[in-house]
Amino acid sequence: MNITSTEKACPPVLVVVGGGFGGLSAVKELDGKPVKIILIDRSNHHLFQPLLYQVATAGLSPADIAQPIRAILRNQENVTVVLDEVKEIHPETREVVTGDLTFHYDYLIVAAGARHHYFGNNDWEPLAPGLKSLEDAVELRRRVLLAFEVAEKAPTPALREAAMTFVVVGAGPTGVEMAGAISELARFTLRKDFRRINPAEAKVILIEAGPRVLPTFDPTLSESAMNQLKNLHVDVRVNSAVKRISEGEVQVNETVIPTRTVIWAAGNKASPLAAMLGTEVDRQGRVKVNADLSIPGHPHVFAIGDMITATYDGGKPVPGVSPAAMQAGRHAAKNILHLIQREPTEPWNYFDKGSMATIGRNAAVAQIGSFKFGGLLAWAAWVFVHLLFLIGFRNRSAVFLQWIWAYFTYGKGARLISGPTGRWGILTLTKHDS
């Protein structure tokens, strides 16, 4: 950063948009390299997204799975971190524009991720929020915990039952995790906390439009996951499409379910920045990148992570998971070094290390290569891998202790309702004496 142009040649400027797994991996790959990096993110923290559902269900605190981006990169001298939201990208003039500032770049990596996809029903978002950011997780935690409070005060059995019904839409990994974790919260953690309701009577309903849960996994694992969900008393409904969401109810196929808590885990849509790159996007708004991860027509612009669509091993779609984002980030960084040295870029091939989804205590599924397994062993593997990945996060030991503690006590450490509790949402309570 202290290079004066009279002494040395100015290094080229790389702007990286997004400090998630993809963007951060690209930046770290370029540590010590002759490039000036500007990393722009609209939040000040990097998020360990695979554990976000734990914050939403009060198992972990926000700070346990988030780390300030500045702190992560404090010793990497060729990076400037900017807290700001990118509004526009202009590949023709090589400019990135935030609300206040304009950044010129020589190279660009866009790693802006994805948000939820409501398939044309954007009015459902406030009624059925999803889970992508810490703010999402804290909001879901507030809704889930408040639902039990509302049930405890509900004046009629019908209102009580609606308050204690939780509908999770979409049975991918996030939906399965949320459904399992809410059921465990109700059946174990909150068991003795209330006087008028029995939290174990909570109904958790998992809705899936397709014929099986975890559709990206092997069918035998879908069946294993289905059985493990049933053991956790989750009511799984496949071949079920959400037709309507309104205050106080969800219509699934022809059935109307009264509920005050709906969680959306049914689909992703790429960041709107994808559409600003001036190239083709698919139905989920994802950029169709070249083999080397650059954008068609703009060899100095790269896109990575959940906002791209790519294939590997001759046609299989790359999944929207953190290992894929990290591999792509490192690969894009290497290709930028090639370009700086006037060498040809290399095509990216995703290396699949396997997939896992956790369902609850001792309950998970995993497929690693041709090995497919469920239950306690898969759960142990899931815990091991997630602790391993938390390396670099200074809170790893705190998370580990929290998990050990929670395993033996079923206690949840972060059961805070943030924000207003005075408004009771859709349930109107009538006066009654205690």
Place this chain on the structure above:
Amino acid sequence: MNITSTEKACPPVLVVVGGGFGGLSAVKELDGKPVKIILIDRSNHHLFQPLLYQVATAGLSPADIAQPIRAILRNQENVTVVLDEVKEIHPETREVVTGDLTFHYDYLIVAAGARHHYFGNNDWEPLAPGLKSLEDAVELRRRVLLAFEVAEKAPTPALREAAMTFVVVGAGPTGVEMAGAISELARFTLRKDFRRINPAEAKVILIEAGPRVLPTFDPTLSESAMNQLKNLHVDVRVNSAVKRISEGEVQVNETVIPTRTVIWAAGNKASPLAAMLGTEVDRQGRVKVNADLSIPGHPHVFAIGDMITATYDGGKPVPGVSPAAMQAGRHAAKNILHLIQREPTEPWNYFDKGSMATIGRNAAVAQIGSFKFGGLLAWAAWVFVHLLFLIGFRNRSAVFLQWIWAYFTYGKGARLISGPTGRWGILTLTKHDS
């Protein structure tokens, strides 16, 4: 809760308003006693308020110092916890009214605490928020951390300096803690995080209307605290009155200080519920209780904690600290048992165990009986006492580990900016290239 009136006489109903140190101590004292307790609080958690400044300065996470009230009382069968905000108290008809519900009581303990006192300048509140609740702490943390982000992007030296100026109003224990903690955050934790600013150049200004800091402590300790604050580069200004607070500046005496972060720690005002008890209140809205902590004219209604004014040892005012609230809570509970058994109530006498205020790492003051000391010894005593009091909080070990870690690394674990970061408040940034 399972007593049927045909088998046993119905126990009397005690309503407790507020689950802070006072209310919770009263409830716990009545564990197993023949009284049906309804504890009403507007938040779902009990807060370890003495460490709230640590959340506001990113040292601890909200969940580290808060515990769900339901979890604390889950095994005490004679308590029902209600999450609701009390709007009205009617001592004549023995009713407590929330938004939705009306509760009849035989006995009442009001322990609703205090909020900030702006001495008639309530329009200062959004510009200079105080520190009483977790929401307050998260908001202050957001403002403090965001100030450095704004400074990093500021286009002119004047705007940068304003962004890096922090004004704390009021040099009681909270003001001293906040000033010291912000200075340490800037000088140590954030030291290497920025590229354009040097966080150590932040100015922390502590404003006190009176002639010395920590006015409730012995004058020798005020002087010790003053020196310790100076060592931490805090600019302490005594005999300084805030005349005006507006967006972007504070006027102190005749001096105008440009700043975007003002923290209010200058005074307390009792909960508005105090005025509903139909008895005399002092200038800070605090109830003048009888010697037995009951309300004049209502021997079955008790008030405790920060919302009362009381004296001890022949005229000294009882301080607004947690040990006083806890002692009063237990005493009010015992007096209610006396009333139930048709015995006379007993007067309360506060037992002063001493006072401490922390300033920073190795910096504090303490007076315990006739012992008065400052510096490392006082700081060690402060840490010891606060860890001791955290017993009962299941997060004690996590907090302890966090402290040990922070002590050796100067790292702050909870450096999250929650909520919107897109709006930059009072500083308008003009376009400029990176």
